[in-house]
Amino acid sequence: MAVYTEVPFAEAAALIERLNLGTLTELRGIQGGIENTNYFVTSERDGQTVEHVLTVFERLSAEQLPFYLHLMKHLATHGIPVPEPAADAQGEILHRVQGKPAAVVDKLRGASELTPTAAHCAAVGALLARLHLVGRDFERRQPNLRGLPWWNETVPVVLPFIDDAQAALLRSELAYQNHVAQSSAYLALPRGPIHADLFRDNAMFEDGAVSGVFDFYFAGVDTWLFDIAVCLNDWCVRHGGDTDGQPEPALEQAFLSAYEGVRPLTPAERRLLPAMQRAGALRFWLSRLWDLHLPREAAMLQAHDPGHFQRVLRARLPNAPAPSAAPEAMAA
Template identity: 40%
Template sequence: MSVYTRVEAAEVVAFLRDYAVGELLELHGIADGIENTNYFVTTSGGRFVLTLFERQADSELEYFLELMVVLADHGLACPRPIMADDGTYLRHLAQRPTVLVERLAGRAIEHPSVAQCAAVGGALGRIHRIGRHVHRRRANERGPAWWRFTADALRAVLDAEAMALIDTEIAFQTALDTERLPRGVIHADLFRDNVLFEGEQL
């Protein structure tokens, strides 16, 4: 269940006053997802998703919001954040950083076809190219420091042979000279439940 923070319709009505999206008609919690609180929001002006971020700070989210705007501006099927009347995308609801985004059509596919997989591959390539237009930069939070931290956390539960394999691989990866490799935006959270299709169309 991904409704960790419950909000009442009256709270959402007040929140939406800062947006030019019309009056609230429906509010439904979304059961999918594991990290944030999500609601489907239908207003007289359209269909949206309201996300309350449970763990991330405002400063972390600004990068992703800019990325989503840039991707949507370049025609990628990405939910566009809705700008509030004050020109910002990120607001607060129930003491959580909160964003309102367009609700895209389609549904998650449990067993994608070859054509659907090809469509996802094409979209990933476009994300890499379009990502050059994002001005903010973000460090890889799953890089070598995280590898070592996670390996240390696993030492108490894995046997010596498994840990030796992990340690050897971390040593190999960190010895590689990656500084001259190209860098860019990737989709590091690609799961079936966050890719929507209408037929074969992404």
């Protein structure tokens, strides 16, 4: 959530007024993340202070964005605590700021928990299962734009920036994931809209409960198992120190038990979970390499360490068959 686009106060004020959110009193850029420009916006309406988040989309097109925004609207309407996009008098939730597509959503209550306990992991696991089930009747469809096709396109682009050992690991894992994706077990996995980026800093807690989940702009239709794996790779691993990237089995168990309390995993999901954990690690290692070596200019930008997810991937390797195994053997 770096600031790539400087938004004039007057333009933001006009948008807030048009959305019937009151009179803008403060506009503050948000540091952190790397994809879009984000601002906290504070306004006064009917004598009360109201807070929202203004997002200016830097990469996503106006054709792609309705999927994300309407998914958030759908989830919010069905009781999932997500930011709800604000609509104008015509019911439009996609707007324009500085000539770019933009949206204004509720600012969630609470705070992120960067050192989660088993209770935090369980709360997120249960919420993710609810999110998956609620999303089943969402009618819009859009693929996970950072899925396997993007990995295949992006690996050759980042290879010149890494050493031989990293390149060998990247090529080997990509080959493995291409084989997995061809297996009948993988093709039969349950699918639907997924968050695809539900890291610790994309959830909020208040009084020990999940008060909100946000940043849906990597969402897409994919396997629910991949969404689970992404969460396990962030919520349930060690961060920092000599054991960075190593799994925390107690946290994993808490997350999975709570998830299955809402939606039990299928036998195929259980078998392919190690492979999807590797897939999740590959996806974020690759995107962080991309963002580090091919950055965009931003007024506020905090790059993430690609090495963390390289270590997560290496920690997952013993839990899945070798890349040279046949697809059906890997699914067995």
